[in-house]
Amino acid sequence: MAIIHVDGKQYEVDGGDNLLHACLSLGLDIPYFCWHPELGSVGACRQCAVKAYRDANDKQGRIVMSCMTPSTDGTYISIGDEESKAFRASVVEWLMTNHPHDCPVCEEGGHCHLQDMTVMTGHATRRYRFTKRTHQNQYLGPFINHEMNRCISCYRCTRYYKDYAGGTDLGVYGTASNVYFGRETDGILESEFSGNLTEVCPTGVFTDKTHGDRYNRKWDMQFAPSICQGCAVGCNTSPGERYGEIRRIENRYNGAVNHYFLCDRGRFGYGFVNRKDRPRQPLVKRDGSFVALPPDEAVLHAANLLKSAKRVIGIGSPRASLEANFALRTLVGAENFFDGHSAAEGKLVQKAAKILSEGHVRIPSLRVIEQADAAFVLGEDVTNTAPRIALALRQTARGRQTTLARDKHIAEWQAAALADIGQHEKNPLYVASVDATRIDDIAAQTYRAAPEDIARLGFAVAHAIDATAPAVSGLDEASTALVKTIADGLLAADKPLVVSGTGTGLESVIDAAANVVRALQAKGKHVELSLVVPEVNSMGLALMQAAGLDQALEALKSGAADAVVVVENDLYRRAGKALVDAALKNAKVVVADHQMTDTAQQAEVVLSAASFAEGDGTVVNNEGRAQRYFQVYDATYYDPKVTIREAWYWLNDLRAQYSNVASEWKHFDDVSIACEQALPQLNGMVKAAPNAQFRMHGLKVAREPHRYSGRTAMRANISVHEPRASQDADTALAFSMEGHHGTEAGDRPSALIPFAWAPGWNSPQSWNKFQDEVGGHLRGGDAGVRLFEPQAHAAVKTYFDAIPAAFTAKAGEWRTVNLHHIFGGEELSARAAPVAERAPKPYVGLNPADADSLGIGANMLIDVALAGSAVRLPLRLLPTLPRGTVGLPLGVEGMAYAEAGATIKLSRVNAA
Amino acid sequence: MSALPYADSKPLTYRVNLANPLDLKAYEAQDGYAALHKVVKEAPAEVTKAVKDANLRGRGGAGFPTGVKWGLVPMGADAPKNKYIVCNADEMEPGTFKDRLLMEGLPHQLVEAMIVSGYAIQATRGYIFLRGEYVVAAERLNKAVAEAKAAGYLGQNILGSGWNFELFVHTGAGRYICGEETALINSLEGRRANPRAKPPFPQIAGLWGKPTVVNNVETLSNVPHIVLRGGAWFQGLSQGKSKDAGTKLYGVSGRARKTGCWELPFGTSAREILEEHAGGMKDGLKLKCWLPGGASTDFLMPEHLDLAMDFDTIAKAGSRMGTGLLTVVDDKQNIVSVVRNLEEFFARESCGWCTPCRDGLPWTEKLLYALEQGQGREGDIQTLEQLTRFLGPGKTFCAHAPGAMEPLQSALKYFRAEFEAGIAKAPAQAAA
Amino acid sequence: MSTANTMESTQPIIKLADLPRQEPFVLHADDRAAIEHETHHYEDPRAATIEALKIVQHRHGWVPDGAIPAIGEVLGIPGSDVEGVATFYNLIFRRPVGRHVIKMCDSVSCFLTGYDDVKKAFSAKLGVELGQTTPDGRFTLLPICCLGACDKGPVLMIDQDTHFDIAPDHIDQLLEQYK
């Protein structure tokens, strides 16, 4: 603790921070550009100047950069001093000598940090009368637009992209007043985290291209606090809507989870919400094609359909909320409710959920992952299965620089010094994976092998750490040495971390990861275990402990059940086509979904369900954190014909008709509470966010900024009579610009912050105003509720011991392995055009030597005999894929369902 | 003329031969590598102490005491394994041409200086960071390094001391900012030559994060002499003209009669340098003003000529001694044009890292150009004055921009009327 | 496919394949060896970046686009880092230059001793301004900062040679030496 004196007032601060950090945390405004809470200080922009005095008697003082000055005890500074004010205005004036005066046509306008800082410094009139330098822009792919003339050379972009995110293809070129930030040549930005540039850049150089094509100002958007649907990490997002379309997704700060950054799947994959081919009204099949019916009729039709069946089952979904799944479970009864993962995946997810929820292990948030000092990634290709974890692991590796700098008494915020001192030094990361991964560049050791061998490596590491863990026999010399390196590395760490998950499709990989953790616990280590599960609510669904999908399909196929209600799930992605066809053929099928999936096409009734954008829901991330997403907009407002409702709502109605009971749940909170009461393992989910009764100073929280414009005109093309704003009876948020705003940010529960705004702070940098300390936790507490926490001294003493046999390649037989793709591998985001543009086309992957043995080369076609169906696919040569395995891109559009671990046959296609 | 023997009055240059520099043998015959033979028998700390006692101050421009700088390097068993000594041979300060002389005319002196200085901090490697344009110096230094290596002055277990040291000549690829010691380190690492923040100081974390000492060519060249003849001798070299010790390479450029560079006692007066050594201004020209030590120093006036050219005296007169090589401006020059030329240089050579320098210098240059063309406007001079304040020390990331402001602020002080003359009489059209 | 996040929009976008191709560049085996040799002088191969650029420039007269990733590959660093360095330093040419490069010192001492006249004379003689190459590809005229020979100004370098005390009437004779 330290006392600092700012403009004559005393404040107590944590003396370890720099003055800018300290003052912003105190709520004082100092403008800045090059500094960023996650990127630290480099002192380039000179915007954060303040006057520093030697002591209370020094009246002269000297200008210092607050970001480069420690906030040590007894510091005297002035922010309001005339000279420093004039200097700060000059900095903006200098920046403006080259910055175009294009705010009216610039997409950054209205959430621009440069605008905010310009206003803050008071620079208002232009003295510079000479020409401005101009640059050419680059094509950077489907996600990001480039407008270099707006650059103010704060160097944040390259510092984020290269130093923080480990990207290689964005650099700084030129010198003097002609510095250029971009790629070496035009082309797609390669980093999976490029989208954060749109928020890291304080001006309009890097903007969201997906938004640019359907643009509107930030103040004209309606927002809701939301949760990314892209994977099980559950990053917090702030989607913005205008005219019934999602127009952009921005990061929503959560100090424990994603803090400032999202991955590109999450940011740019929202287009599925806007697809024209979505069911927007309930549909009933007549003569083989769908017709829209009024909701009551559709529900009645569905109820009658179910009533005519002898046994109705329900298939839930890992991409549906707890409430939707629970409503389905209630409709069909617990014994008829089935897991919506593929059968194989379902088992793995349940295993992961069990290990994590038993209370024996610590489960890290992303923040805690970043603080680990050694990590063992066992089997999981995190960049593609849970991307944000990959970004966190980069910080884990980089943490070594901080440690080294600390030894030299260099503060953590001295970003450049850290990098100069640390250079190539990293905390050790051991990456065992089937194929090469995108974090191999930061790995101390990599190991590539078939899933069985990955599991064996894990088991062996556990044994090397604790000899009472089961041993693995028959390891070769190199693997034995590697095992020792990894075990030693983890044992040497203060905060070791193990990351694994369901990605390999092999349960023993998860067992092995758990063994490593248990072994480290046995040695008294404070170890964290992060298990990646496949989808946004995989963990939540697993906690519901439903029977596997195979049983559901079998029951339908055999006729033991003759009706099925499927919620937000495309079964063709979960099982082989023949099996799903057979199951659905004789059954009465009701589907509630927001996408017209192949499964929905088979249904008799399709209930037009809400996506995350039109409904509320609770999901549980892989950390066991229950998080709430809120409806962003009311689709009916723009088109009265639209009848989109949350799946739980449809199912509740359907149940009333089907079971002839009074409709039990009127509001979202009702179903949420019922779910929690019925399933004690979900205890806490209701508290993921305040309920509908919650008010801030008597007000609901406004979804729209209070400068939201055109409200009275936006429906004028439909009717000149402006209807009353939509009412939200389900939540404490209002579809309105009226209500509580960001101004008194501090006392607002974090789950109810739809967008980042504070007076004078329109850009995402306004999160500073919501945090207990800049870059720290939100003042209302980080959103979400962890459903399971480790119990003290609960470490289990037993080990898993189902060690698989080593994998051996067999002639003519190929072991399928999953290959994951951030773009295209996830169902919903793949339906967004910009993501689809980045998705791979279907392929099979083989090691080149294996391809040789089959006499085929790159891009040649191969016949693949998959679970009953034969497909013909082009070959991709994957030099790091283990011999004897065949890699299949999981979930990619046009790929048939394939089970990992299956043995299949491949044959070259003879020229016809 | 001094009463000291030639070798003692001009230790740095008495062996200089530009046409045909001494090879190893010839250099050894004239005391060459004697200092090295001496130091390896002493403790490293002795060398640093000798340099401290001699009160050697850096000749790169800032005058920082060299022994103090070395004293910050971690020594002993706990010190990092790799340590570096780097010679700043980037000489690019306009008006400065002294290091070239030492390197082209006596390369072995610098090589020996590097080894001896490296020994003092127990460096593992040394680099001579030589500007790319010094082609002849590169060739001669490389030859000297090769000869020294062959003679066992470089490499493993040098002269049986158990100390290993390698020396490389690293040539740059341009850019004035490479002369700033932390930018130099970045450049040496193969990066863009943006300066680094201090702390950490290079002595603690420099090249590749390891302890590093950066010194100027002339600074280092003094070290073997100090080692051989001691601090008292070195202090005596300035012959009472200054409390600064040693000799200094002074010089004159501009339109003087016999421009050149001379080794003289520290504190020799500017008048002696200009009038005796350079023979005064060319016929028909009068001295208008002068830069005492490079483009980044404040102009001084003819009435300052009698000042001793040492750090403190020149600072008291409102300038900096800088590199100590005078640039004389004659009365035929328009000061606005001269300053415009200087600012054009500084604007172009900005590294582009910090805002005031990157964007403020081009504005300065454009304003001066407008004034030079008679296109100035009311307020331009006030804008320039504000720039001189706001691009001053502490406000920018490194000393480049503050250096750029020195000639401008002094020109505004001494020759304001010439700037005012550049303001257009009729209000300029509301252009651009 | 469109960049809009709706499937319907059909605005054309630039495809990578439509962009101009870089000329194929092959790093000469000798150059590769020379660069690899340089890396041994440093704790980190990255430090050889500048030397690598010079090695390539020595062969080609300038640093062709394709050399950037090629050097990056030898040094184990991204091409964007190599380009960042290549475009920082003024002795590295990222555009083709003439057979001979004239670098005229335009710093203060040379400015005081007649740089303007010499520069004008060169421009008149060669028909090019600073930064340009003569149409016959023989000379490129560039400014350079203080060459450290201020006592003999105006000074300039042609290729690796430094020439002192230049006056406008020396130019013809000087240029004769560079065919």
Ligand SMILES: Cc1cc2nc3c(=O)[nH]c(=O)nc-3n(C[C@H](O)[C@H](O)[C@H](O)COP(=O)(O)O)c2cc1C
């Ligand atoms: C913009 C700038 C350029 C510099 N250029 C040089 C230079 O070319 N040569 C030099 O020796 N020092 C130069 N310096 C000074 C160095 O930063 C550093 O102070 C010097 O090399 C230290 O050596 P010394 O202590 O021996 O003087 C420059 C400083 C600045 C700010």
Ligand code: SF4
């Ligand atoms: S003052 Fe700033 S921009 Fe100028 S050279 Fe120094 S760091 Fe670079």
Ligand code: FES
């Ligand atoms: S924020 Fe402090 S210098 Fe940029």
